[in-house]
Amino acid sequence: xxxxxxxxxxxxxxxxxxxxxxxxxxxxxxxxxxxxxxxxxxxxxxxxxxxxxxxxxxxxxxxxxxxxxxxxxxxxxxxxxxxxxxxxxxxxxxxxxxxxxxxxxxxxxxxxxxxxxxxxxxxxxxxxxxxxxxxxxxxxxxxxxxxxxxxxxxxxxxxxxxxxxxxxxxxxxxxxxxxxxxxxxxxxxxxxxxxxxxxxxxxxxxxxxxxxxxxxxxxxxxxxxxxxxxxxxxxxxxxxxxxxxxxxxxxxxxxxxxxxxxxxxxxxxxxxxxxxxxxxxxxxxxxxxxxxxxxxxxxxxxxxxxxxxxxxxxxxxxxxxxxxxxxxxxxxxxxxxxxxxxxxxxxxxxxxxxxxxxxxxxxxxxxxxxxxxxxxxxxxxxxxxxxxxxxxxxxxxxxxxxxxxxxxxxxxxxxxxxxxxxxxxxxxxxxxxxxxxxxxxxxxxxxxxxxxxxxxxxxxxxxxxxxxxxxxxxxxxxxxxxxxxxxxxxxxxxxxxxxxxxxxxxxxxxxxxxxxxxxxxxxxxxx
Amino acid sequence: xxxxxxxxxxxxxxxxxxxxxxxxxxxxxxxxxxxxxxxxxxxxxxxxxxxxxxxxxxxxxxxxxxxxxxxxxxxxxxxxxxxxxxxxxxxxxxxxxxxxxxxxxxxxxxxxxxxxxxxxxxxxxxxxxxxxxxxxxxxxxxxxxxxxxxxxxxxxxxxxxxxxxxxxxxxxxxxxxxxxxxxxxxxxxxxxxxxxxxxxxxxxxxxxxxxxxxxxxxxxxxxxxxxxxxxxxxxxxxxxxxxxxxxxxxxxxxxxxxxxxxxxxxxxxxxxxxxxxxxxxxxxxxxxxxxxxxxxxxxxxxxxxxxxxxxxxxxxxxxxx
Numbered sequence: 059x060x061x062x063x064x065x066x067x068x069x070x071x072x073x074x075x076x077x078x079x080x081x082x083x084x085x086x087x088x089x090x091x092x093x094x095x096x097x098x099x100x101x102x103x104x105x106x107x108x109x110x111x112x113x114x115x116x117x118x119x120x121x122x123x124x125x126x127x128x129x130x131x132x133x134x135x136x137x138x139x140x141x142x143x144x145x146x147x148x149x150x151x152x153x154x155x156x157x158x159x160x161x162x163x164x165x166x167x168x169x170x171x172x173x174x175x176x177x178x179x180x181x182x183x184x185x186x187x188x189x190x191x192x193x194x195x196x197x198x199x200x201x202x203x204x205x206x207x208x209x210x211x212x213x214x215x216x217x218x219x220x221x222x223x224x225x226x227x228x229x230x231x232x233x234x235x236x237x238x239x240x241x242x243x244x245x246x247x248x249x250x251x252x253x254x255x256x257x258x259x260x261x262x263x264x265x266x267x268x269x270x271x272x273x274x275x276x277x278x279x280x281x282x283x284x285x286x287x288x289x290x291x292x293x294x295x296x297x298x299x300x301x302x303x304x305x306x307x308x309x310x311x312x313x314x315x316x317x318x319x320x321x322x323x324x325x326x327x328x329x330x331x332x333x334x335x336x337x338x339x340x341x342x343x344x345x346x347x348x349x350x351x352x353x354x355x356x357x358x359x360x361x362x363x364x365x366x367x368x369x370x371x372x373x374x375x376x377x378x379x380x381x382x383x384x385x386x387x388x389x390x391x392x393x394x395x396x397x398x399x400x401x402x403x404x405x406x407x408x409x410x411x412x413x414x415x416x417x418x419x420x421x422x423x424x425x426x427x428x429x430x431x432x433x434x435x436x437x438x439x440x441x442x443x444x445x446x447x448x449x450x451x452x453x454x455x456x457x458x459x460x461x462x463x464x465x466x467x468x469x470x471x472x473x474x475x476x477x478x479x480x481x482x483x484x485x486x487x488x489x490x491x492x493x494x495x496x497x498x499x500x501x502x503x504x505x506x507x508x509x510x511x512x513x514x515x516x517x518x519x520x521x522x523x524x525x526x527x528x529x530x531x532x533x534x535x536x537x538x539x540x541x542x543x544x545x546x547x548x549x550x551x552x553x554x555x556x557x558x559x560x561x562x563x564x565x566x567x568x569x570x571x572x573x574x575x576x577x578x579x580x581x582x583x584x585x
Numbered sequence: 586x587x588x589x590x591x592x593x594x595x596x597x598x599x600x601x602x603x604x605x606x607x608x609x610x611x612x613x614x615x616x617x618x619x620x621x622x623x624x625x626x627x628x629x630x631x632x633x634x635x636x637x638x639x640x641x642x643x644x645x646x647x648x649x650x651x652x653x654x655x656x657x658x659x660x661x662x663x664x665x666x667x668x669x670x671x672x673x674x675x676x677x678x679x680x681x682x683x684x685x686x687x688x689x690x691x692x693x694x695x696x697x698x699x700x701x702x703x704x705x706x707x708x709x710x711x712x713x714x715x716x717x718x719x720x721x722x723x724x725x726x727x728x729x730x731x732x733x734x735x736x737x738x739x740x741x742x743x744x745x746x747x748x749x750x751x752x753x754x755x756x757x758x759x760x761x762x763x764x765x766x767x768x769x770x771x772x773x774x775x776x777x778x779x780x781x782x783x784x785x786x787x788x789x790x791x792x793x794x795x796x797x798x799x800x801x802x803x804x805x806x807x808x809x810x811x812x813x814x815x816x817x818x819x820x821x822x823x824x825x826x827x828x829x830x831x832x833x834x835x836x837x838x839x840x841x842x843x844x845x846x847x848x849x850x851x852x853x854x855x856x857x858x859x860x861x862x863x864x865x866x867x868x869x870x871x872x873x874x875x876x877x878x879x880x881x882x883x884x885x886x887x888x889x890x891x892x893x894x895x896x897x898x899x900x901x902x903x904x905x906x
Contacts, residue, residue: 095867102860106853106885113846113853113893120843148844262842271839323693323742330749351749352837363839506839514841518828522821529817529862 094167101160108156112147115139119146161259168252175245182224186235186537186553193537193553195563199576200547205234205540208550208574212236212538215573221536235539244558247527250520257517265510270294270303275389276310277370277500283307283340284360284505304358304507308336309344313499315367317435325395325435332364332501349503359507366502368392368399371418371442374493375405383408383490387498390418391462396432402464404451408490411451413464417443418497422476430476439478442494446472446485533557536566538574550574591685592743598678599699599737605671606730612664613723616657617798657801661719668722672706675733679703691760692747694894698736700760701890704768705729712772712815720801724775755833762826767886769819770854773812774883777876780808784873809872812879813865820858827851850889857882 116124125145129136143150190196201208209225213236216223221238272292276282284307286292286300294300316329330351335344338358349355355362368390375384383405390401403414421434422441430443449469453459475483477494484491535555543549552571554563679700683690690696709725712718747756784805786795793804802808830851835841842848861878864870 095863096870099860099863099867099870102856102863106856106860109849109853109856112844113849117844120845321743326748328749352753352755352833354836354839361839363837365838504839508840511835511841515828515832518824518831522824522828525821525824529821 094163098160098163098167101156101163104156105160108147108153111144115144115147117145117147119148157259161256164252164255168249171245172249175242175249178245179242183222183237183239183535185224185226186237186539190537190539190551190553193555195555195567196551196553197567197571197576198549198551199571200543200545200549201575202547203575205542205548208540208548209234209236209538212570212574215570216536235537238536239534240536241531241533241557243527244531244533245528247524247529247531250524251528252524254517254521254524258514258521261510261514261517263510264513265295265508267295267297269506269508269510270298270300271504271506271508273365273502273504275368275500275502277387277389278310278313278498281307281309282503289505304360305340306336306338306357306360307340308334308355308357308362310334310501311346313367313501315436315499327435330364330367330501332503336362359509361506363504363506364501365504366392368397368500368502369418369420369437369440369497370500371401371416371440371497372495373403373414373442374495375403375408375412375414375490376493377408377490378488380491383412388416389461389500390416394432395435396421397435398430398432400462402462404453404461404464406451406453410448411453411469412485412489413447413449413451413466413469414492415445415447415464415466419443422478424476437497440497441476441478443474443476444483444492445474446483446489446492448472448489534563534566536563536570538570550576552576588685591681595678595681595685596737598674598681599733602671602675602678602702603730603733603737605667605674606726606733609664609667609671610723610726610730612660612667613719613726616661616664616719617723617801619657619660658719661722664722664726665713665719668706668726669710671729672703672710675699675703675706688747689757689760691756691764692751693740693742695736695740695742697760697764697890698732698740700764701767702729702732702736704764704766705732705771706768708765708768708772708815720803721772721775721779724779725772728771728775750837753833753837755829755836759826759829759833762822762829766819766823766826767890769815769822770858770883770886773815773819774880776808776812776815777879777883780805780812780876781873783808784876805872809876812876816858816861816879816882820855820862823855823858827855846893847889850885850893854882854885854889857885 116128118125128145129140139145143152147153187193190198203211213223213225216236216238219240221240222242224237226235226237270293272289274282274289282288284303284305286303292300310332312333314329314331314333315327318324318326318328332349333346334349334355335346336355336357337344347355349362349364351364354364369392370387370389372387373384374382377383384403384407388401388403390399392399397418397420399418399420401416401418403412403416405412405414417430419430419432419439419441420437421432421439422430423433424430430441447464447466447469449466452465452468459465472489473486475492477483477492479494479496482491482493534557537551537553539551539553541549541551550571552567552574554567556563679690679696682696682699686692686696691700705725706729709718709721713721779802783795783799783802786797786799787793787805790796794800803811830848831841834843834845834848857878861875861882864875864878
């Protein structure tokens with residue numbers, strides 16, 4: 059898929075003159091090359107076009123909530139697009155079809171070229187052309203040096219500059235010549251680049267089949283151990299045994315956060331840091347460390363990333379007799395950049411059951427348009443706005459419930475109240491009291507294990523190196539021919555042929571001619 | 586200098602750059618205009634394609650063109666000097682911005698944009714050291730000026746500290762590579778566009794020795810070769826920028842590739858330029874079609890740079906846009 063018409067030459071035996079254009083075999087071979095190249099080109103376009111919808115439409119892998127929202131807002135087109143895989147483009151059959159076809163085309167092109175290149179690497183440079191002056195870059199001059207000495211000098215010069223050299227003699231005339239070729243690394247790099255892409259794909263596949271990824275929210279003072287039940291969300295490849303995850307654990311001791319207070323980018327986060335103590339094994343001594351953005355924790359083949367944070371207000375609920383029926387911090391999820399957060403408290407142990415829908419506002423404000431909301435992400439003036447319900451929480455039916463939503467269909471609203479830390483709200487109808495005692499922070503972690511990433515990195519580095527060789531190395535041939543000049547002395551002809559596009563070999567020819575005693579040529583390069 | 590003085594100096598340098606660039610543009614345009622009034626001096630253009638051995642297509646290296654009495658030459662020289670001056674003042678502006686912020690000046694779209702403008706000028710001037718690119722100046726100064734104009738009007742933000750996700754030395758590596766690519770892709774798109782215009786003139790007039798303002802440009806073949814060189818230089822660098830971004834993403838977000846819109850468009854840009862390089866080696870595609878692909882690659886880079894930040898919800902959308 060990378061054959062240039064010049065490089066098509068590489069497929070020919072190097073030690074014979076080029077066959078005439080009429081050769082049917084050559085034409086067929088070139089035709090195949092050109093068609094496969096054109097196919098590759100079309101597939102590349104298709105790949106680019108097929109990638110676009112995934113950047114415009116929300117994707118399940120990145121943002122499942124927004125996909126649901128999109129489907130709700132577009133009942134006409136949504137389901138159809140969903141069936142066609144437009145909300146999971148990069149895992150869809152048609153996207154896979156494009157890149158798999160591209161890789162098949164790549165293999166079909168690269169494998170034969172490896173064979174051809176292996177042969178070319180061992181072949182000697184082709185003999186000097188009969189008429190040197192017809193080469194794209196050529197010069198000639200006469201010198202007093204003996205022909206044999208000129209050739210010897212040329213040979214030594216070229217070998218010392220790591221040209222592949224062939225010394226020969228034409229049968230018909232009494233002139234002799236030296237042929238040299240250089241820049242084989244171009245095709246080597248080209249092949250390495252394309253093969254590396256295969257390994258990148260392989261690495262992605264390894265990561266997909268053997269890797270896993272989970273998310274968990276941990277409150278300050280709480281711990282986490284790496285088992286499936288502890289995760290809020292977890293996904294693993296086909297060959298991962300979820301029961302055999304690495305047995306590490308950690309405890310979130312402190313979560314520090316700081317926000318920009320200046321006018322520019324006010325409220326932007328400046329610092330997130332989670333101080334944790336982790337153990338590789340349940341019996342190991344805990345190790346204290348800090349996890350921050352860009353500073354994940356590496357533990358037992360997995361990486362623990364800090365991805366988010368929020369507030370967990372502590373609420374104490376007492377029933378009508380004054381007995382404590384709930385006393386815990388509750389994770390509230392931030393809804394905007396100023397951490398206006400929502401959460402739910404379910405108290406099944408009181409009679410009847412109590413439920414609280416709440417807002418936590420780190421810097422509380424109340425306006426007509428926005429209602430209760432937060433104006434700054436730091437807890438400068440924390441408050442909760444609670445709405446209490448009593449009735450049936452629906453928790454006894456066995457159906458799994460989200461801890462972040464309250465099903466109020468069989469409950470009656472008791473009232474609304476806003477509280478600052480230390481406030482106690484006496485519920486109407488003697489339903490009990492709710493006390494807002496304070497808040498803690500929580501941090502959310504993404505824990506990932508990708509066994510393919512080292513291979514991906516290695517293959518990417520190889521790809522870049524290969525690419526540089528294939529684009530910067532110039533494949534070129536040089537010839538020196540000597541003959542007795544008419545007026546005495548030696549006629550020296552130097553010619554060069556670039557095997558790559560727009561190779562400017564003026565320098566090569568001029569320097570070599572100069573070295574062999576010719577006049578210094580015009581070394582200015584064009585373009 | 587106090588922080589306020591630093592901020593003022595940085596902004597003043599950026600504004601000064603816009604003035605000198607606008608002047609450079611006027612002189613580049615004047616150079617074109619004076620070329621149009623008089624009969625253009627024919628550049629000795631060697632036939633560019635030659636069949637050798639029936640199969641190989643070899644580009645004969647064109648002879649370096651030096652036209653001492655070329656009309657508009659003085660204006661073009663003044664314009665080049667002004668472009669160098671603009672580069673220097675903009676460099677001062679970017680550096681002062683970094684000093685003011687106390688970090689690499691790549692924390693928001695304003696800072697990316699003034700640095701990208703610096704990248705465009707830098708790549709152009711670097712390439713102009715070894716070859717005569719005065720004919721290209723107008724088409725480089727114009728997008729640079731637009732970038733700066735957009736930076737100071739729409740994108741301007743006061744310097745603030747970096748959001749935690751950007752606090753990494755990968756910021757310097759990844760963004761520096763991407764910014765140089767911004768310059769190179771812009772240059773490639775300019776030469777590709779000019780090769781289309783010039784190619785059309787050559788076709789319509791039926792000669793390589795065209796009349797009209799395109800006479801000032803190199804032949805379409807040479808413009809295509811130049812485009813190819815610039816893309817060949819920037820493609821590995823863009824690959825590196827993407828890989829560096831992936832390494833950083835792995836460290837910051839826990840995955841090296843997640844099809845975030847910014848990543849997706851970086852990939853699309855990469856694929857389009859890969860298509861360009863393949864097209865350059867495909868019969869029937871090497872000429873104007875390849876030029877269109879290079880322009881498409883630049884456009885997808887622009888979508889990645891502006892579009893993703895303004896219109897799409899992406900992990901790469903930062904404070905201050």
